Amino acid sequence: MGWTTVSKPVTGTYLSKATFGDLVVDDLNYLYALRDEPVWVPINGSVPLVNGDKAYLRVPAKLNGATIVSVAAACKDPSTSGTVELSVKNGATSVLSTNITLDASENDTLTAAVPAVINTNEDDVATGDFIEVAVVNAGTGVTYCGVEIVFRPGD
Numbered sequence: 001m002g003w004t005t006v007s008k009p010v011t012g013t014y015l016s017k018a019t020f021g022d023l024v025v026d027d028l029n030y031l032y033a034l035r036d037e038p039v040w041v042p043i044n045g046s047v048p049l050v051n052g053d054k055a056y057l058r059v060p061a062k063l064n065g066a067t068i069v070s071v072a073a074a075c076k077d078p079s080t081s082g083t084v085e086l087s088v089k090n091g092a093t094s095v096l097s098t099n100i101t102l103d104a105s106e107n108d109t110l111t112a113a114v115p116a117v118i119n120t121n122e123d124d125v126a127t128g129d130f131i132e133v134a135v136v137n138a139g140t141g142v143t144y145c146g147v148e149i150v151f152r153p154g155d
Helices: 022-026 028-033
Strands: 037-042 054-058 067-074 084-090 096-098 100-102 130-137 146-152
Touching: 037 054, 054 146, 067 084, 067 100, 084 146, 130 146
Parallel strands: none
Antiparallel strands: 037 146, 054 130, 067 146, 084 100, 084 130
């Protein structure tokens, strides 16, 4: 499918393929995803990860009522031995039913053998919520590791 130019909305028009194209009208998830807010939460720097390392994010007013729609992790130097496992909590409650994993010798979760799974009963956030990213298993020699949390704003 080729990309076409999408015209700017004009007062009095409506959402149609003629005015906005197939991509927007046929796939409302695409339209909603345009509003997504990715946030990078760095855990460490040049000092390798250690079990129990933590990083925090305060949810700003802009994301009040948002939903966590995806999580991912990456590092500059991957684990030379063992899988890295990371948890994400909102306060004391886990946001994930399956934690984030970075497999040994891999620096991104794109190819994780076990992908993270968001618990949809615990994915809503409000202004002032304190999101914790914690290292459950550090692997060996992992540096510059962080987690990307993608929020989809509420209505």
